[in-house]
Amino acid sequence: MDDQRLTAKPVADSALTLTQFMQPEHSNSLGTVHGGVVLKLCDECAGIVARRHARRPTVTVTVDSVTFHRPVLVGQLLLVHGAITYVGTTSMEVELRVETENLLTGEIVHTNSAYFVYVALDDDLRPTPVPPLDLLTEEERRKFEAGRQRQQARLARRA
Numbered sequence: 001m002d003d004q005r006l007t008a009k010p011v012a013d014s015a016l017t018l019t020q021f022m023q024p025e026h027s028n029s030l031g032t033v034h035g036g037v038v039l040k041l042c043d044e045c046a047g048i049v050a051r052r053h054a055r056r057p058t059v060t061v062t063v064d065s066v067t068f069h070r071p072v073l074v075g076q077l078l079l080v081h082g083a084i085t086y087v088g089t090t091s092m093e094v095e096l097r098v099e100t101e102n103l104l105t106g107e108i109v110h111t112n113s114a115y116f117v118y119v120a121l122d123d124d125l126r127p128t129p130v131p132p133l134d135l136l137t138e139e140e141r142r143k144f145e146a147g148r149q150r151q152q153a154r155l156a157r158r159a
């Protein structure tokens, strides 16, 4: 095992914002953006965040339920903010916050949030340890504890 790879890392080192302009090809039959397009971008953003933290290939193991509070419209800019909230031994929880930006007015609207959980894999595609989180702020410590409790609940449901 490469010890250097498991040095604690701050949340900010892997955090990412993905942006994509919503085009007609992203719309459903109502003319608003397909929920699957938003979820795919969430998985893409969170997967990059997890890989940046682990510096290993990762797979999605579970996604918590997602509620869309507001529709996303064609012509808006979609912003997907992803950051790690909790790490276990081989798993990482990534929090996503999705917003839209109206490019003409600058108005930012929060449309949904989600939690995706990833597992890092070794060269034989088995779960492998990830670096701990170097928690630098009170908010990061609060989010870590909330993530730990969510993960406990997920594992209890799985059992």
Ligand SMILES: CC(C)(COP(=O)(O)OP(=O)(O)OC[C@H]1O[C@@H](n2cnc3c(N)ncnc32)[C@H](O)[C@@H]1OP(=O)(O)O)[C@@H](O)C(=O)NCCC(=O)NCCS
Pocket (backbone or CB within 6 Å): 058, 059, 060, 061, 062, 087, 088, 089, 090, 091, 092, 117, 119, 126, 127, 151, 154, 155, 158
């Ligand atoms: C992810 C996978 C490798 C885990 O394998 P596994 O045999 O369950 O491995 P383990 O029991 O050792 O669990 C590995 C980690 O996943 C976590 N985990 C497993 N099932 C989970 C679940 N339902 N919810 C949340 N975490 C879970 C475990 O708690 C453990 O985390 P920890 O090491 O931080 O404690 C395996 O389930 C898999 O390959 N799934 C398919 C992934 C995939 O194809 N995703 C979609 C495309 S990317």
